Every structure is written in structure tokens, then in C-alpha cells.
Amino acid sequence: MNTKNKILGVIVLILIASRGYPQGLGIGVSNPDAQLEIETTATSDIHIRTTNTGLDYGSVLRLVEGANFRGGYLQYDAAGNDFIIGIHDPDDAVTGNDVESIRISRGAGNVGILVSSDPDVALVVGEAGDNTTLAISGDGGASGFAASLVLRDNSQTGAEDRVTFTYDDANNRFALFSVGTEVIRIDDAAIDIQGNGVFTDNAFGPSEWVIGQAEEGDVVCLVGSKVDKDGKTRAVVAPCQSENSSKVVGVIIPEQQAAHHGNPSFEYKDQIQESTGQNWELEWRKNHVAIELTGFRMTKVIGKIEVGDVLVSSGTTGHAMATDKPNLGAIIGKAAQAFDGSENETGMVWARIHLQSGSNLYEDFEKLKAENRGLNERLATLESKLGELLAITGITN
Helix, strand or coil: CCHHHHHHHHHHHHHHHHCCCCCCEEECCCCCCCCEEECCCCCCCCCCCCCCHHHCCCEEEEEECCCCCCEEEEEEECCCCEEEEEEECCCCCCHHHEEEEEEEECCCCCEEECCCCCCCCCEEECCCCCCCCCCCCCCCCCCCEEEEEEECCCCCCCHHHCEEEEEECCCCEEEEEECCEEEEEEECCEEEECCCCCCCECCECCEEEEECCCCCCCEEEEEEEEECCCCCEEEEEEECCCCCCCCEEEEECCCCCCCCECCCCHHHHHHHHHHHCCCHHHHHCCCEEEEECEEEEEEEEECCECCCCEEEECCCCCCEEEECCCCCCCEEEEECCCECCCCCCEEEEEEEEEEECCCCHHHHHHHHHHHHHHHHHHHHHHHHHHHHHHHHHCCCC
């Protein structure tokens, strides 16, 4: 068959396909079962190519609803050397109304979503300055997690070799897993750090869960320690009741502010929530309190307080007092706010909580002063005796 007849045959097949005949157009196949079917050998490529390079438009394959461009398209951008996947919403044939959804650079294979220029890293979402949101969605599956973002290098495949950010749809919480273990959880408007992590928030320092009952601002002292319900050993505390106690360990933080250090295990929290049907912390706080270890907190005080005063425990339960004679290990911190109270008047002040060993320098100083007085007395006696001796011998100065 000569070239002219081949061309005529192709035209006839196109006309047949366009008129809706059962027999479609087949290229490389004798019995097409679709309007257009192309079959190639394993080593063959299908090329869609434009020769009008002056337009810098490259090649476009459009999947449209009707006569115009409404639908989607695949394009090779000859000017930018990028592959583009896009959509066209208006029912028109204006290329300027094309919207790029995904752009893949030819050189590095970087992927850009909702960008108009060559992406310079592996994945770019949105143009600079856009309020674009990156959403990762999933169906939950057996794990209960609605979506996950996994960070790992190309050689890592197992859970033990990766960092995973997940959203737990069942419990409305965000979690961070490291090497397969949940280490951070955000739920109930609180940040929980598993194990011995420390979380610092603004003026507040690290805090610690302990066993006991007390109120916000109470100065608490160490009673002992014991193994808690979740298997962790925790301190047992109670509001201090004696002056200048060396057993002081901190100040109670407000109930609405969760402790961040030494949190119970996530598994134990979940058990509490499942058994009580309420937030784990409500049940936990029935016999636990959180103490400030170092930072700024409102602290109960008694008597007159000046800014900068050293604070220690007092004889009034749970209250601090000012002193210039702190016992060894008795310092709670320093007052950052004055309180013009009478001798037995109580109140609360903003204080810098900073447990210190205290000092016995005052006592040492008093001892040194007493010893110095004794030495002076002995020296005076010695001088008197020496004068008497000189008088007897007749020796003069």
C-alpha cells in the first residue's frame, strides 16, 4: 500500500470513530475496543510533539468535557523544561485560563504543587507569601491514625528508623513518634512529653508531677517517695508546716497548667480515659499535684515581703516567709513582688522559684565574731600580764 492510500485509510478510520461507529481507531492494533487504542511494543514510545517552537508552549494533551478546554490537561513546558498537570474550569478555549496544579522539573525531578516556577527543592507547596495549606489525609485504617507524615532517608523502611508525625482521628490528638515510640502528644490544649522530657513555657520552667494534695501557690516539702500506679517512682509531698525547712521542694502550679516533666505514660493516660470516660488529668489530679522546679510562679507568703527577699518555708502551712538567715537547703527562691503584709497577714506574690542549698555563712560569721571577741579578750589579758612582769623586772619600753 502506497503512502497516499495509508493516509486515506487513517482518515476513514478517524471519520468512523468520530461518527460513533462501534469500530474505533486503532494504531498498532487491528481490533480496537475503544474509540482510540494505541498499542506499542515493549521498546516503543508514544510521542506527542509540536513543531511550532516559537510559541514556547511545548506539547499539550487535553482531556475535555466538550468542544472547549474545560477539563484537565498534561503539558510539557518547552520554555521552563517542566512537566505540568493542570485544570481548566471556564467553558472556553483560552489558554490563559489554564491553572497549574503540579509542576515537575525536568532537571532534578523536584515537585511543585500550586507553583508557577521551577521548584528548587524536592517538594514545594504554594508560592512564597501564599497562605497555602498542606493537608495530608488518610482513611485511618487499623492504626486509628487519620494521616501521617514520615521523615526518613531513602534507605530506611522500618518504624525503628524513622520519625513520624501523626493525627489520631479517634482521639483528636497529634502525636510525634521517634523510632516507633510515641514521645510527644498534643491534645486537650496541652502538650505532653513522654518519659523524662522537659518542656519550658515562657516565664515558667520545668514542672514535675508528684504525689500529694495541695493548692496553687502552696510551698510544699518532701515527705518521701513511692512507686506510682504507672510504675514510675515519684516524690510524695505535702504543704510545708515548719519554718526554714530544708525539705522544701517547690511551689504548686495552677490546675489548668499541666505538668510537663515525668508525665505518666501515654498508655496509662489512655487507660484512665477509657475507664472513667473523662480527661486523664482530672482523674490523675485526685492524688497528684504538679510543682514548679525553677521559673516564675505566684507563691503564697506571710508577713512583709520586699522585692529580692530570700524566701523559705514558714510555720503557716503552705506559705513562704522572708529571711536573712536561711538554713542549709531551705531556700525556695526570691520574691519578685512586694507584699506589705502584717506579721500574720497572708497573700500571694510573683516569685522566682529557684531551689538552692542555702548557706550557713551567717552562723559561721557569728561564730567567727565570737571567736574574735575571745581572742581580743585573751590579748588584753596577755598585755596586762606582760605589763605587770615588766614592772617587776624594772624593764621599761
